[in-house]
Amino acid sequence: MTALLQVEDLHVWFDLQDGGELHAVQGVSVGVERGERLGLVGESGCGKTTTVLALMGLLPPSASASGRVLLEGTDVLAGGEASMRPHRWSDVAIVFQGAMNALNPVRTIGSQIVEAIELHGEAGGKAARAQTGELLESVGIPAARASRFPHELSGGMRQRAAIAMALSCHPKVLIADEPTTALDVMVQAQILELLDSLCRDFGLALILVTHDLPVVAQLCDHGAVMYAGEIVERGLVDTLYHAPRHPYTRLLFAATPDLGHETEEIVSIPGAPPRLDQPLVGCPFRPRCDSAFEPCATSRPLLRRVADRHAAACHLNDRPSQAPG
């Protein structure tokens, strides 16, 4: 059976003003199946947002991409805009962090959703308005509020409206880029609950892009940890927390304060990620790693299978006695 969405060996470069190139995404391979939730985790600049923009075909003109983005077996990246266009929003949709920026401030949320439905030929006129009402209800906004402007809604309600708009063409995959970052914890919980029920009720596949490991731990089945433009570890979220095979994954969890572990030492990871406008030699995490050894300085570890449904890019896994974690 072909995968619902499969990204293979994705690379993205940005042209820099000084003539150089920034290699933002360096060979990312990742996929989701129907109803599956994947958390794409990493810190700022790791390439997680660029990865999802590339697979939506929404990169700016200064960027170039290579690799394959397979939607039910069809490569939508190869043919550029012409091959992506029929699938964007109708098969893969995205919700961004600042819902205020995704919504037009001078138009009601209802009219914006109606327009999305009509543009994609889903329905027209009365039928489109009826569908809009249903969509709003499905994300927890009373249909009567379709006539509200974005500024009349709270942050949480705006994020719900943005989710409704993303769902207007019945996508199979929903990408949510930091959907709760600007929201309060209680509103965050409401939005996470909504995403959870959308996946459950409609078999929607979810790619959650975030810097927040606990959010992934609570909502996703699988996680992919990104560092310096590549996925350094991928597996079930339970495995990532309880049996990580990359030091960065282990340290990220250890850097995250957790209720119930109030007396535990919280680690900070010294140093900063490498610059991506220069070629990387050896393991990109080596300068910050607490368990680097000889090969890490010279050879770049590849993402390899370490167990069933579990892959990591760390030389320590070649020495079974010293497996990290």
Next chain:
Amino acid sequence: MSAVGAPLLDVDDLVVRYPVPRGLIGLLRRRPQLAVHAVEGVTLVVEAGELVALVGESGCGKTTTAQAVLRLVDPLSGSIRFQGDDITQLGMRALRPLRRRMQIVYQDPYESLDPRLRVQATVEEPLLIHRMGGSKGERASLVSDALARAGLSPPELFLDRFPHQLSGGQRQRVAIAAALVLDPQLLVADEPVSMLDVSVRAGVLRLLEELKASGLGILMITHDLSTAARFADRIAVMYLGRIVEEGPAGEVVRNPQHPYTKALLSVVPRRDPRMRRRPQILRGETPDAVRIPSGCRFHPRCPIAIDVCTTEDPSLRRTDSTQSPHHRAACLLA
């Protein structure tokens, strides 16, 4: 002269309201003057060498409380005592020497630092404003000391840099150094790590811990209960302008008394996927601070409210099931 044994900061029954503009028509029609009840009777103590976390959602009044403490906004009533001295009514001139003893670090080091100033100038500026530090050479050594204290060492490595040449964590340390250079006794930290990457947050929080150990009193404003639980000595939970629960951090987190605190704790995502619990999600949103609900301000969203909660406004008091005498909650049913 400061009173001996008085707490570093002693806030009593503080009230801050912001008037809502009525507009000309409202004025002509003599509509009643409405106000945002930002802070409605907050009582709070911060001792030297203590880190107190003020926790709550946006709009709960935590930042206004901090601004009033620093006398950046004027309270309507209540009192603020700093080292025993009542500073509630002090004028601008009298406040000046106090300002250096109470400093603030803001959330976003990308905005709080002047992009055109080098680190040296940023950290030196407070000294110039307060006409402190003596000669140029003496100021330079104070700047270096402050940078070193903020964990930027050796200082020479950072003095000539501009903010854009620093990482987020380093910028926040520069902002902290600019506060420390005046040798304050109280530091207000408004969401000091929320804009930083996870991997550097712990470093900044540990720095606050070290400063606390050296005798500084710290009031940390945060929405992050996990961070408060780990780094604060005491936690005060705010809802709609009131502290609804307050106590030793471990007590509040492990044995919460107020239904709002319980709900907040239940929705905090945990690192361990096996710890997925059924969060107790409060429906709707915090009501508007212009129209505070009658009785207990939490009753419209409270899962356990009874009739009396709609009429009686509970005060912060000890409850039967708390272990610490300093653990208090404002709930009729706790």
